[in-house]
Amino acid sequence: xxxxxxxxxxxxxLILNNDDFYHIKTVMxxxxxxxxxxxxxxxxxxxTLGSSNLEEINIVKELExxxxxxxxxxxxxPLLKEQKMDLIFQKATELGVNKIIPIIMERxxxxxxxxxxxxxxxxxxxxxxxxxxxxxxxxxxxxxDLKKLKDLDKLEGLKLVCSTSKDIMSVKMCLKxxxxxxxxxxxxxxxxxxxxxxxxxxxxxxxxxxxxxNRILRVETVPMVILSIINYEFME
Amino acid sequence: xxxxxxxxxxxxxLILNNDDFYHIKTVMxxxxxxxxxxxxxxxxxxxTLGSSNLEEINIVKELExxxxxxxxxxxxxPLLKEQKMDLIFQKATELGVNKIIPIIMERxxxxxxxxxxxxxxxxxxxxxxxxxxxxxxxxxxxxxDLKKLKDLDKLEGLKLVCSTSKDIMSVKMCLKxxxxxxxxxxxxxxxxxxxxxxxxxxxxxxxxxxxxxNRILRVETVPMVILSIINYEFME
Numbered sequence: 001x002x003x004x005x006x007x008x009x010x011x012x013x014l015i016l017n018n019d020d021f022y023h024i025k026t027v028m029x030x031x032x033x034x035x036x037x038x039x040x041x042x043x044x045x046x047x048t049l050g051s052s053n054l055e056e057i058n059i060v061k062e063l064e065x066x067x068x069x070x071x072x073x074x075x076x077x078p079l080l081k082e083q084k085m086d087l088i089f090q091k092a093t094e095l096g097v098n099k100i101i102p103i104i105m106e107r108x109x110x111x112x113x114x115x116x117x118x119x120x121x122x123x124x125x126x127x128x129x130x131x132x133x134x135x136x137x138x139x140x141x142x143x144x145d146l147k148k149l150k151d152l153d154k155l156e157g158l159k160l161v162c163s164t165s166k167d168i169m170s171v172k173m174c175l176k177x178x179x180x181x182x183x184x185x186x187x188x189x190x191x192x193x194x195x196x197x198x199x200x201x202x203x204x205x206x207x208x209x210x211x212x213x214n215r216i217l218r219v220e221t222v223p224m225v226i227l228s229i230i231n232y233e234f235m236e
Numbered sequence: 237x238x239x240x241x242x243x244x245x246x247x248x249x250l251i252l253n254n255d256d257f258y259h260i261k262t263v264m265x266x267x268x269x270x271x272x273x274x275x276x277x278x279x280x281x282x283x284t285l286g287s288s289n290l291e292e293i294n295i296v297k298e299l300e301x302x303x304x305x306x307x308x309x310x311x312x313x314p315l316l317k318e319q320k321m322d323l324i325f326q327k328a329t330e331l332g333v334n335k336i337i338p339i340i341m342e343r344x345x346x347x348x349x350x351x352x353x354x355x356x357x358x359x360x361x362x363x364x365x366x367x368x369x370x371x372x373x374x375x376x377x378x379x380x381d382l383k384k385l386k387d388l389d390k391l392e393g394l395k396l397v398c399s400t401s402k403d404i405m406s407v408k409m410c411l412k413x414x415x416x417x418x419x420x421x422x423x424x425x426x427x428x429x430x431x432x433x434x435x436x437x438x439x440x441x442x443x444x445x446x447x448x449x450n451r452i453l454r455v456e457t458v459p460m461v462i463l464s465i466i467n468y469e470f471m472e
Binding site for chain 1: 302327330331332370371372406407408449450451452453454457460461464465467468469471
């Protein structure tokens with residue numbers, strides 16, 4: 001069944017945004033009384049389309065949902081080219097990320113003003129919402145403001161930075177050593193890599209440098225790999 | 237250093253194809269005596285560009301390479317839309333796949349003739365070659381002819397089919413039970429899923445049905461997840 005995220009709840013009715021309404025009416029060509037799933041405030045509802053041009057979404061009942069993260073995952077990524085960013089936001093959402101922190105790094109695209117960033121964030125939010133609907137999540141990942149490395153001093157839980165330095169711990173060893181943790185933060189570097197100075201700052205903030213192995217991966221592949229691994233490690 | 241795959245070796249010289257020559261000359265703007273890495277027949281060579289319009293690739297010496305698969309992986313995938321296929325071929329190459337078998341399935345695009353398939357395969361071969369260069373592999377994954385399910389009767393090693401059936405083994409349990417295997421074959425279904433009949437055929441051919449967990453993943457995400465998992469499980 002098609003799933004949407006509502007923007008408001010009004011007694012026994014849910015209100016979708018215009019894009020979703022367009023999707024229901026024009027893309028899916030749904031009719032009165034057709035059923036959809038709607039999430040509001042992390043609760044999943046079975047709904048039917050009412051009359052009045054289908055804009056009326058009536059709640060039938062609450063539904064159970066069975067996809068739960070055993071760990072809360074925050075991904076910290078530099079600004080990359082649009083296509084790569086889009087792919088990361090879509091795939092990270094599918095793979096269960098909870099929060100994404102875009103960050104300024106020495107070797108990533110940095111000349112971006114607040115307006116331009118906010119426009120980008122709108123686009124990323126849309127991608128995350130659509131990927132959440134498609135993958136039947138009951139929440140949409142949070143995308144924060146653009147941060148600097150030094151802003152990462154208040155993160156809780158296990159902190160990892162994917163590094164290409166020699167003689168560091170494998171991600172496997174590190175996850176096995178922390179198999180009781182319920183919150184993981186992961187920094188991923190830009191194309192040119194994280195600088196030595198940046199790694200020092202991260203280590204001083206409590207980050208563990210880990211290697212994903214000796215494969216050479218494109219930067220946009222790394223989030224998919226690390227999220228797949230975490231899902232696997234914490235799988236029953 | 238930039239890496240290329242040679243098409244021929246002639247005594248102490250290697251011969252690249254025209255696309256690579258164009259890349260060296262026009263994209264990378266290299267000059268006489270510049271160094272490149274060239275792979276021929278799974279051997280990695282350090283080379284210098286000779287004179288005569290840079291077409292002369294002179295071998296300096298053999299180099300060691302340190303990326304080796306501990307398991308040999310064959311991915312068996314249905315025909316999907318072009319963009320999804322391209323992404324799968326690129327990412328699967330990065331993540332170390334050895335062979336890809338395109339397969340006809342009930343719910344995938346099937347009206348394709350031999351000519352059209354061969355054109356597609358040329359494109360996929362190009363994608364795999366470029367991804368192999370970028371990720372510093374010394375081999376390019378093999379893409380076979382288009383097969384049918386019943387042609388999968390001669391595969392050796394562990395055989396997995398990613399299934400959404402209820403009450404089946406997790407991929408984790410299955411890999412843990414087979415941690416000595418050196419060859420894994422994985423079938424991934426199309427958008428609409430593998431049919432019950434197809435699953436029956438695969439099981440009769442020795443395939444184990446496994447679940448990747450309860451996330452709902454896009455079909456093109458599944459190969460990246462399973463390859464990430466296998467790399468992780470067989471990581472030191």
